[in-house]
Each structure stands twice: as C-alpha cells, then as structure tokens.
Amino acid sequence: MARTTSEWLKRPKLPPTHYVDPIIYSSEEIFEEEKEKIFKKVWHLACHESELPNPYDYRTYRHPGGTPLVIVRGEDGKVRTFYNICPHRGNLIVYEPSGSSKYLTCIFHQWAFNGHGDCVDIPREKDGYQDRLCKADVALKEVRTEVAYGGFVWVNLDDNCEPLSSYIGEALDYMLPELTAEPMETFWYYQATLNTNYKLIHDTNSEFYHDYLHIYNRITGMLDPKSGYFQRKYTAYPNGHATVGSMNVNYGAYAGSGHSTDLGWPHLPPKGWKLVDLFPAITLNLRTSVLRIDSYIPLAPNKVLLEFRALGLKRDTPEERQQRERDAATIWGPFGRNLHEDLLASSGQGIAMARDSQPMYVLQAREENATIHDEIGMRHYIAEWGRRMGRSPALPMLKDEAAARVA
Ligand code: FES
Ligand SMILES: [Fe+2]
Structure with missing residues (x-):
C-alpha cells in the first residue's frame, strides 16, 4: 500500500550512516559552507599538462571555490597557477580558455605579467604612483600547484594545505602503473x-x-x-x-x-x-x-x-x-x-x-x-x-x- 504523508516523512529504520537528508543537495547555507570547508581546502585536478605543452602556454580554470584561475607554463617550463584577477582594479586578465602569450596583459589599463606572476609593465608607472607603489608590489597571487600522477595539474587555494601526496594517500596507487607508463x-x-x-x-x-x-x-x-x-x-x-x-x-x-x-x-x-x-x-x-x-x-x-x-x-x-x-x-x-x-x-x-x-x-x-x-x-x-x-x-x-x- 502506498504511504501517507507522515509515513513518507518518517526516518528510515536504518543506521544514520545509511541514509541522507536531501536538504544537503539544495540548501544555499550548506552550499556556501561547502565552498569554505571543502572546496577551498582540498586539491582539485585543474587540467593536464598536455593542454599547455609549450613555454608561455596558458589554460584558465574556474576553481570550484569560485576563484577564476589561470595556469601558465613559464619560459623555464614550470607550470604555475595564479588568480586570474588583475591586482590593479580586479579585472579578469585572461578571457580565453587557452592560448599562448609571453605576457599576460590586462585589457583594462594594460598592466602586464610574466609566467612567474611578476608584474613587468605598468603604463606611466612613475607619473601616477611616483615612489608610492611599484611593479614589485603588485605581482599576481600564486596558488599551490603540483604536476603529478601522470602529468595532471593539481591546485589548492589553501596556502597551508597538506602536500598533494598526503591528500591522495594510496588511493591512486592502484592506477599508478597505467597513469605513469607513458x-x-x-x-x-x-x-x-x-x-x-x-x-x-x-x-x-x-x-x-x-x-x-x-x-x-x-x-x-x-x-x-x-x-x-x-x-x-x-x-x-x-x-x-x-x-x-x-x-x-x-x-x-x-x-x-x-x-x-x-x-x-x-x-x-x-x-x-x-x-x-x-x-x-x-x-x-x-x-x-x-x-x-x-x-x-x-x-x-x-x-x-x-x-x-x-x-x-x-x-x-x-x-x-x-x-x-x-x-x-x-x-x-x-x-x-x-x-x-x-x-x-x-x-x-x-x-x-x-x-x-x-x-x-x-x-x-x-x-x-x-x-x-x-x-x-x-x-x-x-x-x-x-x-x-x-x-x-x-x-x-x-x-x-x-x-x-x-x-
Ligand atoms: S584592472 Fe587590470 S590593468 Fe587596470
Ligand atoms: Fe553510469
């Protein structure tokens, strides 16, 4: 026989580990808390290194915590990640999903940054800022990045996070031979x-x-x-x-x-x-x-x-x-x-x-x-x-x- 409303709302006769209240799938409050307690704290797989194979290549990534990121391969071949946010007035620096450029230049007032996140040009710097602010003060914000487990680029917004290897533990050991074979x-x-x-x-x-x-x-x-x-x-x-x-x-x-x-x-x-x-x-x-x-x-x-x-x-x-x-x-x-x-x-x-x-x-x-x-x-x-x-x-x-x- 079908259930009445009160029967439908009754908790199942199961241990609480074996069912879930569906409010965790729809609550705004819980969602905002997830961003702070989970997404901004854990390692995420942002892309694969083959998506930025050469020096000066970049790839954007919308971080699950909400921050727009840009992943860049420097002239030294190293992959680094930065907030895709201009330190001048907060404009998005890179709009395209991927590309290649020696410098990342913000379209708004043309501040430019290299693959290390250093600011390399501020138009009319001295005229406007005199000695009060210089390029060294306005580098990009770097984000913890590791390239691992078969060339995937992993990022973590938390500067004090544990290393990727301790977060993953032994969970990828099972697939590691296949991931790292070639x-x-x-x-x-x-x-x-x-x-x-x-x-x-x-x-x-x-x-x-x-x-x-x-x-x-x-x-x-x-x-x-x-x-x-x-x-x-x-x-x-x-x-x-x-x-x-x-x-x-x-x-x-x-x-x-x-x-x-x-x-x-x-x-x-x-x-x-x-x-x-x-x-x-x-x-x-x-x-x-x-x-x-x-x-x-x-x-x-x-x-x-x-x-x-x-x-x-x-x-x-x-x-x-x-x-x-x-x-x-x-x-x-x-x-x-x-x-x-x-x-x-x-x-x-x-x-x-x-x-x-x-x-x-x-x-x-x-x-x-x-x-x-x-x-x-x-x-x-x-x-x-x-x-x-x-x-x-x-x-x-x-x-x-x-x-x-x-x-
Ligand atoms: S907001 Fe980027 S240069 Fe002004
Ligand atoms: Fe399926």
Missing part, C-alpha cells in the same frame, strides 16, 4: 551544465547498482558470468577516496558497439576497466583504451558544470588515436549513450529534490560485502563530507557535537 595527451575536452547538485553526479560514479540504467553495461558485464562483474570490489581510502576493481568487459556481446578489443593501455589487463573516485568531485575512469576524467565545478546548490576529458598516449599513431576517439565516442563519450543516461538520472534527482519539493530520505543502504552493488562508495564519500562539514548527512541542520553523536 606520457599522455588530452584529445577531447567537453562540458555539460546540469541543474542538479554536484554530489548527486559524483554519486553515480560511486555506485554501480545504477548499471540497471545502462543496457550496455548490463550486456557487456552484468549478464556475463565470465566478466568478473560481480567480483569487482570497492576499496575505501582516507579523505573520502575509493577505487573499484577491474573486470573483463565483453565488448563483443553488444552488437554494433564499435569498441575495439585489441587496442588497450600499457599495464592494464586486456579489456580492463579501472575506476578511482577522488573526494570531492573527480573520477578517473580507465576503460580499456581511453582514460576519461570527470571533474565537477559546483555553480549553485542545484547547478553544476561537468568537465570531461578523454586522454590517449602522446605517442599514438594517427590510426591508434582515431581508434581511441572512436572508443571514447561509442558508449561513454559525448556521442555515446551511457554518459547521457547518467546525466538524465542525475538531472532527474535534481528536479525531484529541488528546494521545497524534496521531503524524503535518500537511501545509501545496500550492503553486499563491498562488491560492485554495495553502496559503500557513497557512504564512504558522504561520511568524509560530514567530517569536513561538522554535520551529519542524515541530520545536517544539527551541527558539530549533535551531528557527531548521530553519525
């Missing part, structure tokens, strides 16, 4: 903007029970006892990260998929598929011949910009690159079907759980010995969220001590 190259970058909360889209990468959404995954994995699909294990790591064990994808079972079976990836078992979820909004997804990186930039409680990258090997022949692109496109890329199925379901959650329309509880309660349909990935993620926010995901409007007792 230089990689981004061959596609694409975006989507969804009216949903960023945590909901990250959830879809943190649980595979939703393979019921994907006919392709059912046919090439779930329904093939030899694929090892149900043996895939979740492993949780400190700081909210998790990995999913590999499997043998039966590409041939899906007629017309067009996915190659012989072009693989160094160190990855043939037809393998490895996945690493990094807190709070990054997924590295190595599917046989293509590495797809998903990273999310929250714009509002119910709006998120999704960034997708597809990478191959830098030394690919034209034929190999063409095959990788075809593999990326067939199912999991912008022209495939899986990505759109994920986006459709996450958007549906965003619509249903929008502010003032969402009274219910979201379950994260499946337990299957940490295997593929266990929701341990989501629970582990949301527990880290609760720890950093000082709120219980099941009772988020109670803070700190009360939340800790519930959690």
